[in-house]
């Protein structure tokens with residue numbers, strides 16, 4: 001619609017690795033180390049004005065042979081301009097992604113959820129604990145290599 | 160099963176067994192503890208309200224303290240994280256007590272065959288009546304309630 005992804009690419013030619021626009025969903029893949037800087041910029045910039053972090057999630061591409069394995073996906077929305085932009089960063093198991101907690105407090109819980117489900121670390125997060133599962137749980141269940149039948153019951157029969 | 164007949168009402172006397180009288184009293188004064196965790200709760204509410212009216216069967220008074228209740232209605236998906244809570248509620252109830260598994264989630268885990276869900280609460284507690292359905296229709300629930308009443312009537316009564 002507004003070609004925000006192209007504008008972003010023009011602004012950060014070295015840090016935007018890839019852009020695409022699929023049926024109006026404008027997406028930019030950016031360098032992991034620069035996510036904080038770019039997120040702060042699109043939040044403040046007059047044209048972008050993306051003041052809401054709607055969602056932050058991740059995708060495990062291990063079965064699609066992605067290298068690196070994960071993509072962390074950020075969905076931004078502008079209340080005033082009514083437009084959206086999606087950013088992605090790529091990360092491997094041992095990498096950690098810079099946190100956005102300082103810019104959007106909601107990122108705190110989103111990042112804890114991503115840690116809980118995918119085991120991706122967020123650098124600088126104030127309190128990276130599991131949020132949905134219990135502390136006794138081991139492993140990260142939305143990883144594709146998590147065994148479907150694996151359970152961690154607190155009481156009752158173990159499998 | 161008729162425990163007392165008209166002769167009792169008209170001032171005569173009636174012989175019966177203590178077990179039968181206690182069973183008769185207990186089956187029509189079911190104080191339930193609704194342990195409602197998920198979507199089945201909606202159907203539980205519609206059964207409990209005036210349209211289907213479980214008060215006709217003497218089960219119209221939910222107690223929200225386990226110490227005052229006789230029947231634990233487990234309504235909705237039980238996750239492994241919640242399982243210790245459910246067990247504790249059950250342990251807090253005074254004898255005699257019964258457990259009803261309401262909906263397939265509590266009977267078997269339903270379609271949630273995953274890392275998070277208890278595969279049937281009978282792995283944690285003794286269950287007296289299983290009410291299948293996702294969610295069960297109110298008629299189905301009333302059928303289960305009548306089965307529970309039969310069970311209470313016919314069992315050995317602990318005093």
Ligand code: SF4
Pocket residue numbers: 197198199200234235236261262263264265269292293294295
């Ligand atoms: S049995 Fe169906 S309606 Fe009931 S809690 Fe499970 S999913 Fe919800």
